[in-house]
Amino acid sequence: MSRIYEALQKAESERALDKRDREPRTPEQVAAPTPPSDFEPLAQTVVAEAEYEAPAPAAPVRPRYAAPAAATATNAPLDLSKIERRPWSPAFAQLPSLLHRGSAVEQFRSLRSRIFELRDVSPLKSILVSSGMPQEGKSFISVNLAFSLARHKNSKVLLIDGDMRRYTMHQILGCESQPGLADYLAGKAGIVEIMQRAEEMPPTDSSNQPAMPNLTFIAGGNGGDKAADLSGSPRFGDLIRQASPYFDWIIVDSSPVLPVSDAVNLARFCDGVLLVARGGVTKFPIAQRAQSELKAAKVLGFVLNAVHEPPQVGDYYGYDSTNE
Ligand SMILES: Nc1ncnc2c1ncn2[C@@H]1O[C@H](COP(=O)(O)OP(=O)(O)OP(=O)(O)O)[C@@H](O)[C@H]1O
Ligand SMILES: [Mg+2]
Numbered sequence: 467m468s469r470i471y472e473a474l475q476k477a478e479s480e481r482a483l484d485k486r487d488r489e490p491r492t493p494e495q496v497a498a499p500t501p502p503s504d505f506e507p508l509a510q511t512v513v514a515e516a517e518y519e520a521p522a523p524a525a526p527v528r529p530r531y532a533a534p535a536a537a538t539a540t541n542a543p544l545d546l547s548k549i550e551r552r553p554w555s556p557a558f559a560q561l562p563s564l565l566h567r568g569s570a571v572e573q574f575r576s577l578r579s580r581i582f583e584l585r586d587v588s589p590l591k592s593i594l595v596s597s598g599m600p601q602e603g604k605s606f607i608s609v610n611l612a613f614s615l616a617r618h619k620n621s622k623v624l625l626i627d628g629d630m631r632r633y634t635m636h637q638i639l640g641c642e643s644q645p646g647l648a649d650y651l652a653g654k655a656g657i658v659e660i661m662q663r664a665e666e667m668p669p670t671d672s673s674n675q676p677a678m679p680n681l682t683f684i685a686g687g688n689g690g691d692k693a694a695d696l697s698g699s700p701r702f703g704d705l706i707r708q709a710s711p712y713f714d715w716i717i718v719d720s721s722p723v724l725p726v727s728d729a730v731n732l733a734r735f736c737d738g739v740l741l742v743a744r745g746g747v748t749k750f751p752i753a754q755r756a757q758s759e760l761k762a763a764k765v766l767g768f769v770l771n772a773v774h775e776p777p778q779v780g781d782y783y784g785y786d787s788t789n790e
Contacts, residue, residue, distance in 0.1 A: 544658055546712055549682060554664040555640030563610035563617075574614035577769060581615075584766060590737045592706050592716040593766070594628065596729040597742040598756030599722050603771035604742050605629070608719035609638050611740075616680035621714040624661075626684040628720040628732050630693040633686020635719055639664075646687025650705060651696040657705055660684050682713070693721075697728035703735040723759040724752065733763035740766050745773035 562570030
């Protein structure tokens with residue numbers, strides 16, 4: 467029996483108990499990556515269930531983008547000083563990785579450490595995050611992993627919303643969704659045009675601001691029913707190749723692999739794929755099928771998301787993010 471199977475079963479039975487024992491439940495924890503038995507051994511991180519409230523509605527986003535004339539792919543160096551700074555209004559309740567301390571910070575730090583270990587073995591910069599089915603936590607893991615990486619030694623991180631059908635990352639960051647990846651893939655915008663960074667924000671009690679300036683974001687744009695075709699475009703490969711020299715990490719959120727093929731297409735251009743399974747929800751055969759759909763890509767392992775009572779190692783050591 468594989469570790470992912472055991473972990474999913476355990477999370478499922480814990481959840482059943484939890485439902486009986488406490489109503490309403492506290493928000494879920496992110497759990498650890500655990501490879502199925504035939505996986506490359508990878509990250510086995512347990513991210514504790516984030517103590518957060520129901521996702522706060524993101525700030526209303528005001529579309530103000532007018533599509534520019536058609537842009538063609540070039541190999542010219544990117545002038546990142548031209549990236550537009552925009553007002554972001556992050557939904558901090560969905561960004562536990564930005565807290566100063568606590569189990570969620572520790573769990574994402576643990577996931578980050580696993581990824582560093584993998585990078586020591588073979589080149590790893592661009593990571594696609596996917597899962598078998600919708601609502602397993604791909605976007606939650608992507609954005610929190612991106613911030614966790616950005617907090618480490620001021621790493622430069624590019625976060626891409628690669629789910630051009632149900633793009634939600636801009637809601638978590640509280641920013642505009644266009645122009646975005648779909649506009650670039652359709653040849654309607656250039657790489658720097660679709661990138662955005664946060665304007666300086668006043669510090670809040672719940673956030674650790676230093677991560678924000680290190681994060682560059684590409685929203686989903688609006689692929690609509692063209693998303694399948696767009697995701698197959700070689701322009702995505704150009705984007706990753708041209709952006710790579712400027713960033714330490716590129717994290718790509720994506721759509722689920724079983725209903726649609728978009729993520730499989732995007733994975734071809736990424737160094738590795740992190741699969742998400744949701745504790746108490748994702749069935750083992752679904753996790754297996756997701757892995758098998760991505761057999762052409764390098765599957766790094768699973769993150770078991772939204773489990774209860776993960777290890778409290780960080781609490782024991784009193785880990786504080788200011789030490790990062
Ligand atoms: N560890 C967690 N703790 C609490 N809530 C979570 C956790 N992970 C995800 N969620 C919540 O579950 C919902 C689904 O998560 P998310 O949007 O990240 O899933 P997804 O796999 O990206 O979904 P989709 O396939 O629709 O894009 C969101 O409301 C999110 O805030
Ligand atoms: Mg999503």
